[in-house]
Structures are given as structure tokens and as C-alpha cells.
Amino acid sequence: xxxxxxxxxxxxNGFGMRVRIALREKGVQFELKEEDLxxxxxxxxxxxxxxxxxxIPILIHHGKxxxxxxxxxxxxxxxxxxGPALLPADPLDRAHARxxxxxxxxMLFSTQTKFLKSKGEAKEKSKAELIESLKxxxxxxxxxxxxxxxxxxxxxxxxxxxxxxxxxYEEHGSFQIGVECPxxxxxxxxxxxxxxxxxxxxxxxxxxxxxxxxxxxx
Amino acid sequence: MGETLKLFGWKVSPYSHRAEVALRLKGVKYExxxxxxxxxxxxxxxxxxxxKKIPVLLHGDTPxxxxxxxxxxxxxxxxxHPIxxxxxxxxxEARFWARFIDEKVRPQVWMSCWTDGETQKSFIAQVKxxxxxxxxxxxxxxxxxxxxIGLIDIMACSLALWxxxxxxxxxxxxxxxxxxxxxxxxxxxxxxxEAVKECLPERELIVGFFAPRKDRIFAKKxxxxx
Numbered sequence: 001x002x003x004x005x006x007x008x009x010x011x012x013n014g015f016g017m018r019v020r021i022a023l024r025e026k027g028v029q030f031e032l033k034e035e036d037l038x039x040x041x042x043x044x045x046x047x048x049x050x051x052x053x054x055x056i057p058i059l060i061h062h063g064k065x066x067x068x069x070x071x072x073x074x075x076x077x078x079x080x081x082x083g084p085a086l087l088p089a090d091p092l093d094r095a096h097a098r099x100x101x102x103x104x105x106x107m108l109f110s111t112q113t114k115f116l117k118s119k120g121e122a123k124e125k126s127k128a129e130l131i132e133s134l135k136x137x138x139x140x141x142x143x144x145x146x147x148x149x150x151x152x153x154x155x156x157x158x159x160x161x162x163x164x165x166x167x168x169y170e171e172h173g174s175f176q177i178g179v180e181c182p183x184x185x186x187x188x189x190x191x192x193x194x195x196x197x198x199x200x201x202x203x204x205x206x207x208x209x210x211x212x213x214x215x216x217x218x
Numbered sequence: 219m220g221e222t223l224k225l226f227g228w229k230v231s232p233y234s235h236r237a238e239v240a241l242r243l244k245g246v247k248y249e250x251x252x253x254x255x256x257x258x259x260x261x262x263x264x265x266x267x268x269x270k271k272i273p274v275l276l277h278g279d280t281p282x283x284x285x286x287x288x289x290x291x292x293x294x295x296x297x298x299h300p301i302x303x304x305x306x307x308x309x310x311e312a313r314f315w316a317r318f319i320d321e322k323v324r325p326q327v328w329m330s331c332w333t334d335g336e337t338q339k340s341f342i343a344q345v346k347x348x349x350x351x352x353x354x355x356x357x358x359x360x361x362x363x364x365x366x367i368g369l370i371d372i373m374a375c376s377l378a379l380w381x382x383x384x385x386x387x388x389x390x391x392x393x394x395x396x397x398x399x400x401x402x403x404x405x406x407x408x409x410x411x412e413a414v415k416e417c418l419p420e421r422e423l424i425v426g427f428f429a430p431r432k433d434r435i436f437a438k439k440x441x442x443x444x
Contacts, residue, residue, distance in 0.1 A: 052318065052351055064307060071313045078306035091294040095282045102284055103268075136268065 005030040006060040008045060010037040012210050014109075015069035016057035017161035017200050022073045024196035025157070026083030038214075070101050073157060087154045100140055100147070101158045108133045108162065116172060116215045127173045131180050138184040145190060156191060163188040164201045168208030172217065221278035223248035226262050228255055228272050229419045230427045232376045233285040237273040239372055240289040242413035244296040256444035286316055289372055299413075302369050315355065315362065316373040323348045324376060330392065331384045332439050345392055352377070353401045360407050367411055371404075375414075378405040383424040387432060 007023065007030050009016030023030050035043055035056050042054045049058045049065035059066040059075065066075045077086040088094050111133050115126040137159065141147055147155035166177050166188065178185040191197050211217070225241065225248050227234030241248050253262055253272050265281035266274045275282045275291070282291050293301040302309050326348055330341040352374070356362060362370035381393055382405075395402045408414055428435065434442045 053322075061307075066307070066310045067314045068310075068317055071310045071317070074313070075306050075310040078309065091291055092277070092280055092282070094294065095287050095291040098287045098290065099282075099284050102287065 004060075004062060006033055007031070008033045008035050008049065008056050008058040008060065010035050010056060011202055012207055013037065013056060014161035014164070017164070018069045018157050019057045019059060019072045019076070020200045021157050021160065021196045022076045022086055024199060025086065025152075025194075026076060026080045028076070028080055028083070070098075070105070070158070073154065077154075084151070085153065086157065088148065097147075097154045100137070100155055104137070104158050104162075108137070108159075112162070112165065112169065115169065116211055116217065123173070127175070130169065130173075131175070134177065134181050134184060138181045141183055141187055143183075146187065152191065152194060156187075160188070160191045160197055161201065163191070164204055164207045165211065167204045168211060171208060222276075224251055224276040225249070226251045226253050226259075226265070226272050226274040226276070228253050230424055231272060232380050233271075234273045235375055235417060235419070236285040236372050237275055237288045237292075238417035239367075239375070239414055240292040240301060242416050243299040243301065243367060244292060245298055246292075246296050254443075255441075286320065286369075286373060289369060293369075299366065301363075301367075301372065303363075312363075312369045315370045319352070319370070319373045323352070323374075327376065327381050327384075329439070331388045331390060332436050342390075342392060346397075349377075349393060349398050349401060353398050356400050356404055358400070361404065367408070367413070371408060375408065377401065378408040379418060379421070380424060383421055384428060387425060387428045 005023070005028055007016070007019055009020065009032060011034065020032070033045065035046055037056070046054055046056060046058065049060060050056070050067055053067070055067070057069055057072060059072045061075075061079070066072050073086060088097060108130075111126055111129045115123065115130050118126055140155075144150070146152045147159065166185075170176055192201065223241070223246060225234075225237055227237065227250060229235075229252070238250070251259075251261075253259060255272070258270060262272065262274060263270055265276060266272075266283045269283060271283070273283075273285055273288060275288045277291075277295075282288050289301060302312055323345075326341055326344045330338060330345045333341060355370075359365075361367050362374065377393065385391060385393065393401065393405075409418060431442050
């Protein structure tokens with residue numbers, strides 16, 4: 001193979017879904033190596049390619065590792081110029097996209113984890129924070145079809161994997177995201193029609209079942 | 219681009235410093251607007267309504283927030299000293315280390331200073347591991363970026379000054395020349411670099427922030443501004 005591209009990932013890893021969607025958007029052929037995150041130890045491959053953090057996803061290109069989902073998507077965009085541009089052209093738009101990607105990782109991800117892990121009053125509090133974060137992101141979406149405006153791009157890729165947990169959040173918190181954030185749900189539906197997303201996102205039910213087992217949710 | 223550049227910042231903050239040093243490396247003119255974090259200005263809240271934090275770079279009328287986002291923006295818009303490498307693989311590496319420093323090392327360093335007992339011991343062990351990893355990353359170079367300051371150096375700026383000051387205030391001595399000679403050497407090179415010297419706060423200014431608030435910061439495990 002002239003361009004060896006390997007993605008080390010776990011089927012239910014939202015951060016890894018970003019990478020797989022980005023590769024598929026660009027039409028890049030890649031080999032997927034499954035790493036089971038339920039195992040106590042990471043595989044020899046992960047320990048070799050990601051010695052400091054021992055995390056996935058890992059993109060291995062020409063035998064060299066690229067780490068961190070946001071970094072990997074930027075790398076994919078910079079290396080494979082033939083497919084659609086994943087990051088916006090204008091530096092201000094790029095700064096905007098990077099800021100909200102950072103917000104998703106810092107605020108949304110930690111809030112959703114807290115929400116899934118907690119019970120009682122703490123759960124109600126983090127449920128409110130989760131809805132607030134989603135509403136904030138819905139505001140960023142505005143009236144566009146995508147976070148990229150008319151084009152599906154970077155920020156859409158950053159957020160869409162979380163949608164595979166939306167029905168899980170709803171069941172866990174007895175609420176409906178469609179009621180709280182109708183525009184966001186319309187965006188989810190639109191994104192799921194894209195081949196790259198449809199091929200990558202796992203079954204919602206399976207995602208929630210896995211997380212239930214992981215976090216000890218009854 | 220004839221648009222004005224304004225930086226809302228606070229001299230004591232390493233995040234604010236990151237944005238300033240990037241501007242100085244590029245040699246671009248900007249107006250520094252000092253923010254009193256105990257009393258945030260209307261302008262700051264207007265330009266960063268969600269996070270309400272400094273630094274905020276205002277380019278014309280458009281705000282850019284988050285220190286790493288600001289540094290990357292400055293690198294993309296202005297010619298001159300390259301902050302990120304051109305090669306995509308090296309760029310990805312630089313961004314990885316920048317995130318490692320910001321998301322792993324910085325909180326470990328902070329908590330090692332503001333906890334005690336077994337909790338502190340655990341954070342101290344983590345800091346020692348991280349400092350060793352970072353020192354290894356230097357690979358005998360002058361800067362993480364090679365011969366000149368790059369993204370990783372800018373994001374690691376706390377280790378060049380702020381950590382040393384906090385250590386002194388709380389009575390720790392983790393980052394020292396005996397244990398981390400190359401990292402301390404890097405710190406010295408960083409502090410003495412021209413663009414850095416122009417916008418590095420005086421040690422006394424940082425001491426003046428931490429020392430009188432020591433007990434309150436310890437209680438809150440977070441900065442206290444008033």
C-alpha cells in the first residue's frame with residue numbers, strides 16, 4: 001500500500017468516531033484496528049504508539065502515530081487536500097471552530113459523564129447543566145444547516161458522535177432533547193443522512209447499554 | 219490588514235502571557251487592556267459572554283478567545299516568526315504536547331501546590347512523572363520548538379516562571395536544577411528570549427498575587443481574585 005493509514009479505535013468511542021467520519025468524508029481508505037476499552041490493559045500497539053497517555057483514537061500514517069481526536073482531524077485535513085475541506089478557510093472561522101471544539105471537550109463531555117455517573121440531586125443538577133450545554137451549542141448552530149453553515153465540517157464532526165448517546169441521555173434523565181433543542185435534533189437528523197456518519201455511528205441502544213454497564217446504571 | 223488589535227489580559231496570568239508573547243514574536247502592534255478579574259469590565263463580558271475569561275484578543279471588532287486558539291490564530295494571520303511548524307505531522311505533534319501540558323501537566327502542577335497530605339503526595343508523584351516526560355521531549359534542544367520558540371514553549375510558559383513562584387509561596391521545590399537540569403535550562407532560555415522578556419511579569423507581581431491569598435486559594439483549590 002502506498003499510503004498506509006490505520007485507525008486504532010473502539011466502536012463506542014465518540015472521540016474516535018470523529019476520526020473515522022473525517023477519513024470517510026475525505027474518501028481515505030484505512031484499516032480499522034479495534035481496541036477494546038473494556039479490557040483492563042491497553043494493547044501492545046497502543047502502548048507503543050501512545051506511550052504517554054495510552055489513549056485512543058490513534059491514527060497511524062506511514063507507521064507514525066498522530067494522537068488526540070481534534071489534532072487528528074486537523075492533520076487529516078492538512079494532509080489530504082483532495083477531499084472536501086474539513087476546517088473553514090478563514091482564520092477567524094477556524095478560531096471559532098476550535099473554540100467550540102474545546103468547549104465540547106471541556107464542558108459537554110465532562111457534564112455528560114457526570115450526568116451518567118450520578119444519582120439523585122447530583123444527577124438532576126448535571127442534567128440541567130447538560131441541557132444548558134446543548135442549548136448553548138444549539139445557539140452556535142443558529143439557523144445554519146450545519147455548524148459549518150451550508151457545509152458539513154469540523155465542528156459538525158466534533159459534535160455528531162455525541163448524538164449516538166442522545167437517546168441514552170433521554171432515557172437516563174426522562175426528558176426529550178427534541179423538546180429542549182429542536183434545531184439541534186434537526187441537525188442530528190441531517191447529519192445522519194451523510195454516508196460518513198451513517199457508516200460510523202453505532203446503534204443508539206447498544207451505546208446506552210454499554211455505558212449503563214460501564215457506569216453501573218440500573 | 220489595517221485593523222486594530224486589542225488584548226484584554228492580566229499580567230499575572232500565564233494565559234494572558236501566551237497571547238502577548240505570540241503577538242511580540244510576530245512583531246505586531248497591539249493595545250494591552252488590563253482587566254481587574256475581581257471586577258470584570260463590561261467590554262470583557264461583551265466579547266467573551268460565555269466563558270467571561272481573559273485573554274480575549276480583539277481583531278477589529280471580532281473577539282478571539284482561549285489562549286491556544288488565540289496563539290494559533292496569530293500564527294495563521296501574521297507573517298514572521300513561525301509558531302507552529304509547516305509540516306502537518308510536526309504540527310500535530312506540537313498540538314499534542316500543547317494539550318498534554320494544558321490538560322494534564324498544568325492541573326497536576328496546580329494541585330500539587332494547593333493540596334496536602336496523601337492527596338498532595340499523589341499529585342507530586344504525577345508532576346514528577348510529567349516533568350520527566352517533558353524534559354525527555356526537549357532532547358537537548360534549546361526550545362521545544364528547536365532553535366526558536368514554538369507553540370509548545372508558549373504553552374509551557376508556566377513552567378518557566380509561574381510554577382517556580384507558586385512553589386516558593388507554598389514551600390515546595392519540585393522543579394529544581396538538580397532533578398530537572400535541562401528543563402530549568404529551558405526555563406532560563408525562555409525567560410531571556412527577547413519577545414518573552416518584553417511581556418513577562420515581574421516575579422514580585424506574581425508573589426504579590428499568591429502570597430496574601432494563600433489560605434483562601436488553598437481552601438478553594440482555585441484562584442481568588444479579590
